[in-house]
Amino acid sequence: MSPEALSELIYTIAQDLIASGQAGTLTVDLLPPADKFAVMRPKDRAHGDWASNAAMQLAKKAGMKPHDFAELFAARLKDADGIKDVEVAGPGFINITLDSASAAAVVDQVLAEGTKFGTNDHLAGRTLNLEFVSANPTGPIHIGGTRWAAVGDSMARVLEANGAEVVREYYFNDHGEQINRFAKSLVAAAHGEPTPSDGYKGAYIDEIARRVIVEANADGIDILDLERIDGGTDADGEPLGEGDSAQREEFRKRAVPMMFSEIQESMKEFRVRFDVWFHENSLYADGEVDKAIAALRERGDIFEKDGATWFASTKHGDDKDRVIVKSDGNYAYFAADIAYYNNKRHRADHPADVAIYMLGADHHGYIGRMMAMCAAFGDQPGENMQILIGQLVNVMKDGKPVRMSKRAGNVVTIDDLIDAIGVDASRYSLARTDYNSPVDIDLDLLASHSNDNPVYYVQYAHARSCNVDRNAAAANIERDAADLALLDTAADGEVLAQLAQWPAVLREAGDLRAPHRVAHYLEDLAAAYHKWYNVERVVPMALTEAEERRDDAEALRIAKCPEPARTAARLKLNDAVQQVIANGLELLGVSAPDKM
RNA sequence: GCCUUCGUGGCCCAGUGGAUAGGGCGUCCGCCUCCGGAGCGGAAGGCCGCGGGUUCGAGUCCCGCCGAAGGCACCA
Numbered sequence: 246m247s248p249e250a251l252s253e254l255i256y257t258i259a260q261d262l263i264a265s266g267q268a269g270t271l272t273v274d275l276l277p278p279a280d281k282f283a284v285m286r287p288k289d290r291a292h293g294d295w296a297s298n299a300a301m302q303l304a305k306k307a308g309m310k311p312h313d314f315a316e317l318f319a320a321r322l323k324d325a326d327g328i329k330d331v332e333v334a335g336p337g338f339i340n341i342t343l344d345s346a347s348a349a350a351v352v353d354q355v356l357a358e359g360t361k362f363g364t365n366d367h368l369a370g371r372t373l374n375l376e377f378v379s380a381n382p383t384g385p386i387h388i389g390g391t392r393w394a395a396v397g398d399s400m401a402r403v404l405e406a407n408g409a410e411v412v413r414e415y416y417f418n419d420h421g422e423q424i425n426r427f428a429k430s431l432v433a434a435a436h437g438e439p440t441p442s443d444g445y446k447g448a449y450i451d452e453i454a455r456r457v458i459v460e461a462n463a464d465g466i467d468i469l470d471l472e473r474i475d476g477g478t479d480a481d482g483e484p485l486g487e488g489d490s491a492q493r494e495e496f497r498k499r500a501v502p503m504m505f506s507e508i509q510e511s512m513k514e515f516r517v518r519f520d521v522w523f524h525e526n527s528l529y530a531d532g533e534v535d536k537a538i539a540a541l542r543e544r545g546d547i548f549e550k551d552g553a554t555w556f557a558s559t560k561h562g563d564d565k566d567r568v569i570v571k572s573d574g575n576y577a578y579f580a581a582d583i584a585y586y587n588n589k590r591h592r593a594d595h596p597a598d599v600a601i602y603m604l605g606a607d608h609h610g611y612i613g614r615m616m617a618m619c620a621a622f623g624d625q626p627g628e629n630m631q632i633l634i635g636q637l638v639n640v641m642k643d644g645k646p647v648r649m650s651k652r653a654g655n656v657v658t659i660d661d662l663i664d665a666i667g668v669d670a671s672r673y674s675l676a677r678t679d680y681n682s683p684v685d686i687d688l689d690l691l692a693s694h695s696n697d698n699p700v701y702y703v704q705y706a707h708a709r710s711c712n713v714d715r716n717a718a719a720a721n722i723e724r725d726a727a728d729l730a731l732l733d734t735a736a737d738g739e740v741l742a743q744l745a746q747w748p749a750v751l752r753e754a755g756d757l758r759a760p761h762r763v764a765h766y767l768e769d770l771a772a773a774y775h776k777w778y779n780v781e782r783v784v785p786m787a788l789t790e791a792e793e794r795r796d797d798a799e800a801l802r803i804a805k806c807p808e809p810a811r812t813a814a815r816l817k818l819n820d821a822v823q824q825v826i827a828n829g830l831e832l833l834g835v836s837a838p839d840k841m
Numbered sequence: 842g843c844c845u846u847c848g849u850g851g852c853c854c855a856g857u858g859g860a861u862a863g864g865g866c867g868u869c870c871g872c873c874u875c876c877g878g879a880g881c882g883g884a885a886g887g888c889c890g891c892g893g894g895u896u897c898g899a900g901u902c903c904c905g906c907c908g909a910a911g912g913c914a915c916c917a
Contacts, residue, residue, distance in 0.1 A: 288863085337897085338860070421917060422916070426917095555915095564913085609912060611912095636910075637911070679854085681846060685853080699865065706880095708879090709877070765864085778876080
């Protein structure tokens with residue numbers, strides 16, 4: 246019997262108790278939702294296989310003592326199929342012990358459902374637009390964006406496993422000032438001039454500049470000969486680089502697509518799939534920005550002041566109004582955000598019921614205006630728009646944080662990370678941490694190519710189970726002979742309980758937007774499996790003569806050389822663990838090797 | 842000043858109101874003539890930042906304080 250089935254049973258019993266007048270002042274409409282009756286795995290095995298706190302939660306509403314109320318539940322639970330024993334303990338916990346056959350039923354379920362085991366469809370019918378990474382196409386993805394790639398992609402997989410339709414989206418900021426800075430940095434590099442004071446620097450700039458020159462040359466254009474305009478100097482007298490010239494434009498036109506494809510290559514190598522690569526520029530080219538502003542104007546949320554056009558975001562809870570068209574006639578960055586959200590919600594192809602944004606902590610100040618904008622369109626903030634703020638990645642050296650900057654040349658890119666520890670370890674270590682916590686990446690650790698990563702512990706459990714299968718095949722063990730009721734040892738019980746918890750973990754990971762829970766679950770399952778492997782043999786091995794004479798020979802025989810029905814049951818348990826680990830690793834985008 | 846997030850053994854982290862707070866790294870002691878030791882068993886190590894509150898019950902929720910990171914533009 247699964248924990249979910251137990252929850253339902255307890256809910257049903259609560260209804261019965263009310264109907265039969267045994268539940269005091271409790272009424273059906275006072276019952277919390279059925280999923281609040283969750284049963285949990287007690288930490289102490291003496292408390293049974295599963296425990297429910299239903300009686301404690303409801304006792305007050307019933308006007309009864311928790312312990313007494315729990316006894317009413319216990320009396321009815323005892324009669325249910327598959328339940329071996331029920332005890333009321335402590336302040337009113339209902340502790341349930343299952344028949345071993347009932348506990349082991351999960352094995353057949355896992356093997357029957359395969360890759361589907363644990364999935365559900367409670368988010369079915371909803372289209373979730375998940376935007377993540379969205380780093381500017383002015384350079385390679387650095388470590389911060391890499392974290393969102395790992396977390397975001399796993400998030401998408403987890404949401405899909407909960408039945409949602411997910412559109413994975415990457416937003417290219419390919420319009421405006423930062424692209425100009427990129428382009429003039431390339432011009433400067435191409436001519437061997439100093440990097441503009443607000444420009445980008447690094448080996449990749451020289452490389453892109455070189456490629457642009459070659460590409461233009463192949464098209465019969467001598468790009469370095471095109472018109473140039475000096476952009477002047479900044480307040481400190483530092484050069485600002487190339488002005489608004491034909492040469493800069495030619496560099497921009499050719500270099501930005503190069504960065505697009507480099508980023509797309511990196512994402513592909515990192516096993517991150519995007520369904521939509523959205524270009525900010527298209528919002529302007531297609532008139533979406535003007536359309537969105539007009540829509541807000543229609544609703545009375547646009548006004549003119551000091552020569553600029555403003556969005557009255559304070560009407561919807563923001564702490565100040567926001568400029569969307571500057572007094573010089575240029576659009577502020579936020580104008581595109583308005584159009585983009587509007588587009589996500591109302592586009593012809595897979596319009597979003599929920600637009601989820603994954604942003605770095607340096608963007609948290611945007612939440613107010615974004616939610617205000619959502620409300621201004623008549624949508625529900627927090628429902629139609631959800632913003633997940635993740636903490637930043639600190640790069641450490643000698644135990645101290647180092648400031649990453651393209652200028653200092655110490656930027657850690659996604660490719661650096663992959664080269665150092667590989668895709669599996671990179672994705673796993675970035676996705677296993679709650680994104681609400683900052684994460685530290687140690688440069689020395691990257692350089693050491695260390696195997697010190699929990700991903701190997703999980704992968705090893707999978708590889709080990711595959712090895713058991715190979716050995717069992719060589720020994721001609723028949724799975725059909727299995728009697729799952731013989732999975733009755735303490736180690737069996739721990740593994741079975743872990744397997745049974747996977748559906749709940751997966752659902753929580755989706756509802757809480759917390760894919761790191763998948764990783765921690767896998768570590769728990771792998772631990773239970775490794776322990777089990779150490780005490781219960783699958784492929785039988787005869788006892789030695791000395792062992793035969795020992796007082797505990799019978800226990801040893803069960804552990805090392807059990808009867809065929811038990812051996813086969815263990816093999817199926819082994820297979821079920823293998824399946825669930827593979828399912829979980831798939832959600833993290835990590836491979837499940839059959840040998841290491 | 843205001844806003845967001847975080848504070849859990851020496852270090853890194855898990856724990857969406859439940860029982861004696863878990864795991865990894867590190868330290869110490871054990872375990873391969875036996876399905877792979879990338880593993881397993883055991884030990885030491887904790888006022889869950891501090892103080893109030895709510896609750897049958899608080900690491901978890903609320904308030905205040907302390908500390909850390911980030912953010913508060915007609916920049917993008």
